Amino acid sequence: MITTIENIGKAFLSKILPLRGTLQFATRVFLNIFDRRTYNSASRMVFIHQFYFTSVQILPLFLFVAVIFGSLINGMAFQVVKNLGLSDYLGRLLMGFVVTELSPFVTVLLIALRSSSAINAEIAVMKVSRELNTLESFRIDLIHYLFIPRILNGMLSMVLLTSLFALVVLSIGLLVSSLVFGTSVDAYIDTLLHSADVLDIVILLIKCAAFGFFITLIPIRLGLNASQELTSIPVAVLNGMVKVFLAIVTIEALSSILRFI
Amino acid sequence: MEGFLADHKSHLGLVSLEVPLISNLPVWSNIALIRQYHENMPWEEAKTLALDLLRRFGVAATAEKRNPSLTAEERFCIMLIRAAMVRDAVVVLDRPFRIFPDLPDGRFFMDSLRKVDDLIAEAHFFDYNWEKERYGATDDAEN
Numbered sequence A: 001m002i003t004t005i006e007n008i009g010k011a012f013l014s015k016i017l018p019l020r021g022t023l024q025f026a027t028r029v030f031l032n033i034f035d036r037r038t039y040n041s042a043s044r045m046v047f048i049h050q051f052y053f054t055s056v057q058i059l060p061l062f063l064f065v066a067v068i069f070g071s072l073i074n075g076m077a078f079q080v081v082k083n084l085g086l087s088d089y090l091g092r093l094l095m096g097f098v099v100t101e102l103s104p105f106v107t108v109l110l111i112a113l114r115s116s117s118a119i120n121a122e123i124a125v126m127k128v129s130r131e132l133n134t135l136e137s138f139r140i141d142l143i144h145y146l147f148i149p150r151i152l153n154g155m156l157s158m159v160l161l162t163s164l165f166a167l168v169v170l171s172i173g174l175l176v177s178s179l180v181f182g183t184s185v186d187a188y189i190d191t192l193l194h195s196a197d198v199l200d201i202v203i204l205l206i207k208c209a210a211f212g213f214f215i216t217l218i219p220i221r222l223g224l225n226a227s228q229e230l231t232s233i234p235v236a237v238l239n240g241m242v243k244v245f246l247a248i249v250t251i252e253a254l255s256s257i258l259r260f261i
Numbered sequence B: 001m002e003g004f005l006a007d008h009k010s011h012l013g014l015v016s017l018e019v020p021l022i023s024n025l026p027v028w029s030n031i032a033l034i035r036q037y038h039e040n041m042p043w044e045e046a047k048t049l050a051l052d053l054l055r056r057f058g059v060a061a062t063a064e065k066r067n068p069s070l071t072a073e074e075r076f077c078i079m080l081i082r083a084a085m086v087r088d089a090v091v092v093l094d095r096p097f098r099i100f101p102d103l104p105d106g107r108f109f110m111d112s113l114r115k116v117d118d119l120i121a122e123a124h125f126f127d128y129n130w131e132k133e134r135y136g137a138t139d140d141a142e143n
Helices: A001-031 A041-056 A059-084 A085-130 A131-137 A140-180 A185-195 A198-226 A231-260 B002-007 B027-041 B043-056 B072-084 B108-115 B127-137
Strands: B011-014 B089-094 B118-125
Touching: A001 A140, A001 A198, A041 A085, A041 A140, A041 A198, A041 B043, A059 A085, A059 A140, A059 B089, A085 A140, A085 A185, A085 A198, A085 B002, A131 A140, A140 A185, A140 A198, A198 A231, A198 B072, B011 B072, B027 B043, B027 B072, B072 B089, B072 B108, B108 B118
Parallel strands: B011 B089, B089 B118
Antiparallel strands: none
């Protein structure tokens, strides 16, 4: 019996200790965001490059996915609303589900699949090829130069791309709405504005920023766990992506709890 | 050597295979990075400075290349220029024949150091004892 309890305790600790390490790392990085030394010419250049890779290069794929999802979701939603005679709830459905739930979720999945994996591999490769030693040798702080530009970019990209996704889906909603219900532009916008809840929007922005923070911080932290061997790179990326997925689910659950309590 | 490096950490410009060029940055950015980070030098100015120094070594054509596509000679020159970008640099050449192994002697290193003489405060070589002949050093004090 005691052995069983000990084993449960060991298993629990083996899961909790890395989490504690990640949270300590997150705190260190978060505090450094407010350090003036972070914002030098080199870090700004990294930020611009990262923003280009994350938010600009992805645009064709992102818009394509937004149009496909927008058409499907709007098609289904309008059909259900029409059949059940719930047209009064259309605005609430679009703002409460499409904008605050679907948009950040699809956006975070796309950014995680594309950028988080790239960041994870990049940091692991830099560790293996001793390039992190180079930066330390020249007294370049890894948090200031490498990590914070990537994390800030993750947060900003999440907020902007989520907004873009919501805009595309709502625009398609306008098109479908005018075709199905014959709704005018003014009436459609009026419905959406009346359904918008300021608290929901605040929670949405915080959720997007939290997604952006953790889907870049976790790959960085797991990338740093790579050893000096090339074979440790795929292991670091695999572990990183699994933890990114867990972080997405956790943040999604926490934001839902916040919204509905 | 570790003690020496620790003593001069604030002005250290290390040229060594242990501190490789950053492979996802072009050559000019590897060099400019030092001034951009430590002195907040605008990137255009830092790039101009890096290109001027690359021209001094006759390797300006490598400015947009990345580490894996460089020759050993180019890689050494760029590592030296990067080390010289540290303000009042104490340049340490750690086993330079490992970076550029085909050289018969160390004259190339001395010539290269002269090209950045105006930028560095001191230069030190650290190498294996059996390499001293390649530097022209002997045990005989009179020579």
